[in-house]
Amino acid sequence: MDELVGNLLVAQSGGPTSVINASLAGVIQEAGRHDCIEEIYGGANGILGILNEEFIDINDEKARTIEGLKYTPAAALGTCRYKIDFKKKAEKAAKDMDRLFQVFEAHNIRYFAYIGGNDSQDTSHKIHEEAVKRTYALRVIGVPKTIDNDLPHTDNCPGYGSVIKYNSTTVMEVGLDVGAMATDDGSCCIIEVMGRSAGWIAAGTVLAKRGNPANPPHIILLPELPFEEEKFLAKVKETVAAYKYCIVVVGEGIKDPTGEEVGANKKLLDSFGHPVLAGAAEKLKELVQGRLNTKTRTVLLGYAQRAAAHCASLTDATNAFACGEAAVRAAISGESGHMVKIVREAQPDGSVKWSTALQPLADIANVEHFIPRDWISEDGYMPNEKFVAYAQPLIEGEVKAPVEAGLPKYVVLEKSKVEKKLAPREA
Amino acid sequence: MDELVGNLLVAQSGGPTSVINASLAGVIQEAGRHDCIEEIYGGANGILGILNEEFIDINDEKARTIEGLKYTPAAALGTCRYKIDFKKKAEKAAKDMDRLFQVFEAHNIRYFAYIGGNDSQDTSHKIHEEAVKRTYALRVIGVPKTIDNDLPHTDNCPGYGSVIKYNSTTVMEVGLDVGAMATDDGSCCIIEVMGRSAGWIAAGTVLAKRGNPANPPHIILLPELPFEEEKFLAKVKETVAAYKYCIVVVGEGIKDPTGEEVGANKKLLDSFGHPVLAGAAEKLKELVQGRLNTKTRTVLLGYAQRAAAHCASLTDATNAFACGEAAVRAAISGESGHMVKIVREAQPDGSVKWSTALQPLADIANVEHFIPRDWISEDGYMPNEKFVAYAQPLIEGEVKAPVEAGLPKYVVLEKSKVEKKLAPREA
Known part of the structure; x- marks a missing residue:
């Protein structure tokens, strides 16, 4: 040459x-x-x-x-x-x-x-x-x-390890906060993270559990799997009953079984006549508060997560x-x-x-690279030990x-x- | 004794x-x-x-x-x-x-x-x-x-220095991100922080400027001062014209001149019949996008800021x-x-x-302790050097x-x- x-x-x-x-x-x-x-x-x-x-x-x-x-x-x-x-x-x-x-x-x-x-x-x-x-x-x-970690052939994409390290740290900290405030009434906090089609970012927060099922996050909603309202509410209720609080991490792009984004509410129009795009977390908050009467707060990390x-x-x-x-x-x-x-x-x-x-x-x-289905629990709410083995080394140091x-x-x-x-x- | x-x-x-x-x-x-x-x-x-x-x-x-x-x-x-x-x-x-x-x-x-x-x-x-x-x-x-820093007689309240250190770090990082993405169309990011009646938390993010007017945040909205829509929009427009982007920090409790919280939209009802409480940042985003046609994103730090x-x-x-x-x-x-x-x-x-x-x-x-008015710029959008002299030592180390x-x-x-x-x- x-x-x-x-x-x-x-x-x-x-x-x-x-x-x-x-x-x-x-x-x-x-x-x-x-x-x-x-x-x-x-x-x-x-x-x-x-x-x-x-x-x-x-x-x-x-x-x-x-x-x-x-x-x-x-x-x-x-x-x-x-x-x-x-x-x-x-x-x-x-x-x-x-x-x-x-x-x-x-x-x-x-x-x-x-x-x-x-x-x-x-x-x-x-x-x-x-x-x-x-x-x-x-x-x-x-x-x-x-940060989306969705390129094929590479083990991981630069940017991904850092976003899940920051997001997992945030989930741990918010979990301690909400847990300390939890009374018998129970409370819920929904943390919205990036990821419009692939759920790698949301899934990565499983590391905050550090192997303990009682630790947050208690539910992770991935955009790859259809969001089922009743099943989700039952899971929140079960979690609050067990731990007095529930931390949910939601990938921004989750979709209902018809394929529509959960954050988009086409029935509501703002003062300019545009549909209200409250975001997935706000929508889930409305649902949990309205249906379960459980006090719910949201965190929307937005650009902060990819710049942290x-x-x-x-x-x-x-x-x-x-x-x-x-x-x-x-x-x-x-x-x-x-x-x-x-x-x-x-x-x-x-x-x-x-x-x-x-x-x-x-x-x-x-080509978009998705999380293998067998890296996620059967109910779809938690990445399993295969995912953890993959993701853990990425946040070290x-x-x-x-x-x-x-x-x-x-x-x-x-x-x-x-x-x-x-x-x-x-x- | x-x-x-x-x-x-x-x-x-x-x-x-x-x-x-x-x-x-x-x-x-x-x-x-x-x-x-x-x-x-x-x-x-x-x-x-x-x-x-x-x-x-x-x-x-x-x-x-x-x-x-x-x-x-x-x-x-x-x-x-x-x-x-x-x-x-x-x-x-x-x-x-x-x-x-x-x-x-x-x-x-x-x-x-x-x-x-x-x-x-x-x-x-x-x-x-x-x-x-x-x-x-x-x-x-x-x-x-x-974190609200609103107790009287004490120089500051434990919790405050940490929340403004984290929030200022976040403003710097989000500012770099949005600045890197800014094109001639301009863009805006609204970061909502805690503080329902006193604006100490929002004001503290002035430290992210490190004395440079070009640095974010470009506008800080304090709950103590009435939110004036036209004046705010003019300031966003001016900022985008100067720097191609605009970072706004808003205290969650800002109120319009009638005293109503900006985040509460009583005209919209959710599916349970409750008023939609989109939050101040979402409301401002709607305003900036709708009136200025400037691409706008939000960050809602919520509990993450006080637990970081x-x-x-x-x-x-x-x-x-x-x-x-x-x-x-x-x-x-x-x-x-x-x-x-x-x-x-x-x-x-x-x-x-x-x-x-x-x-x-x-x-x-x-007794609630508020920011002295003469620690804030005349237009109300930026704490001045008196505030900075007060707040800077609190984030050291x-x-x-x-x-x-x-x-x-x-x-x-x-x-x-x-x-x-x-x-x-x-x-």
């Missing part, structure tokens, strides 16, 4: 996580070790910024800042939800692709690392195929990222960093059209070691961010701009 | 906090140093458990467990919202008081430390007065606790512990009818030292809880029961 000399472009896409910047740090620090990579550019706001030729000059950043990315949440380069949609908008997609390669050529981009979830891996795949077609020498490697770097998993951050490094090493060695995946190596002493490997992007794009004046000291990139060479993109 | 020999009773009341157990540890460890205190009992679930003669034998607990209370959230003894209401239910209150003194006498309780907020200090005050009237030798000391010991302030936990110790020392030295208060001692080098002192319970009960399998290792009391000596309380 001939050495390919040129510039590296790295970008971040989709929803941020606690450790996506650790992957970015891995890409940057590894790229800095190879002479064949001349400039390191960051695409501002993912593919959107690349289309607009908005590049950040990474070699203008301080080494200390890059090091700080290892514990800084969110996407330091900025991110986007922009999708090059080859199916529904073929013409626009073709135009976008032309523009991308104009930008690549103008800046002599020869290495492209794209950190993201399913859509981003699909984009990377398309860019790789296009480069082959155009015989434009480009090495494209995808770096996995998603103050409670990030060191295992997760380390794997995220390793994926970034591995992407650059793979590209340097001549690979293209692959995603880095995380491989679990069970050790004889029960511990786990982690390594990385490559998987063709064609195997990744648009604590990322220690420096603290200043009582708050985490996160870094921000200077973002010095690379001079544009092309005319603005047509709208 | 003659030495008073007998047993000590300690109980916890009202909403739990991250550090109320640190106060409990202070009471217990200090009590263990004095020979005049024979037995140490914990009242299960506050005054309610005392009325029911439900005592926990603290000397049966391991020293290691008591030490662990210093970093364990919620109320280890259990808590309650039960109030002895001398105003509205005088007859029942008199009956409760009789019962309390029967219980005290049966168990030779001579020291009573009650850890709680306004209502609990009122209860302690009444018990002290009753003991004087009955010439029953009892030393009653209140220990302050409330994994992010507790060491200053707060240390003060909480010191209040517990001071309560016992005061009682031993012959004091009764006081609450321990925290005193701030500004040092010449700008740092702060903390000590404790006593304040008569008569000065505390039923990190409580380090031990970690096991990736999660905090909190302690649970054994709760061995003290044998009852009385007939059950009449219903």
